Amino acid sequence: MKRDKGISGFIDNGQKMYWIFIIGTAGSGKSLLSASLEKWLTAADLSATVVNLDPGVEKPPYTSDVDIREYVDYGEVMSKFGLGPNGALVASLDMAVSHVTYIREEIVDFGRDYVIVDCPGQMELFAYRNSGPLLVSSLGDRDPSVSLYLMDANIARTPTGYLSSMLLGFSINIRFGLPQLTLLSKIDILSPTEIEEVLQWSEEPYELEEALDNMSSGLVRDYAFSALQMLKDLGGTVTVLPVSAKEMKGVEMLYGELQRVFLGGENLYEEI
Ligand SMILES: Nc1nc2c(ncn2[C@@H]2O[C@H](COP(=O)(O)OP(=O)(O)OP(=O)(O)O)[C@@H](O)[C@H]2O)c(=O)[nH]1
């Protein structure tokens, strides 16, 4: 029988819900992963509230339970203040901060095990202005929270793409200050050999060093080597979780990692 008990017990007591903030560069697969993760959790008899935090999204690939577009009208912000798409996103997120207590209340009222938060696509506006980190910390409040940082396989499949995605991940980690899991998204577009290669770069930095050596020269090579050294100094290796939201690959492993972060590995559901 699938698990029936669960962390909902905590929530019923008004104590805990588990927040998953999905962050990544534009088009890296945040929204589709939000949809797939919800699907997986629901199939495992766990419950999730899905939150759209992107004021500019037209049609996300899931039915959101809570939606920032109910609180701020991106189109109106753009026309009323004569702003472009980026300026309107910044202004919309700034405005959303004043509603954050109500947004959190709406989410908490669902009383579900997990909260999946699909964050805006223009990551540089979301992460590097004050409103993004403020929204994240105010929504999660003191509940257990984790950020999932998506590295797009389209970019991370080359040594320099991988290195720059990793650097961005550290920067995001510093901005949000949450425990962070690093995901390689869209693995269905890579061959098994390519996936293995990227995972090797994460496990064995010297493999990445060799790959960088082979493909770069001059100043780029010098920068890349200095950046790699910095990554090594920062914490050696980062575990990269390969996933495909499109083909639902790696989602169970992702759940296992989330449990490890949230609960020290305790499983919340039982297999049939
Ligand atoms: N092949 C493949 N395509 C994917 C996967 N996940 C997302 N995509 C595609 O990548 C594109 C962007 O996906 P989204 O989920 O909208 O990405 P996002 O990060 O939410 O995008 P923004 O919010 O606009 O930044 C869409 O065409 C998706 O169908 C995946 O696992 N595999």
Ligand SMILES: [Mg+2]
């Ligand atoms: Mg999206």
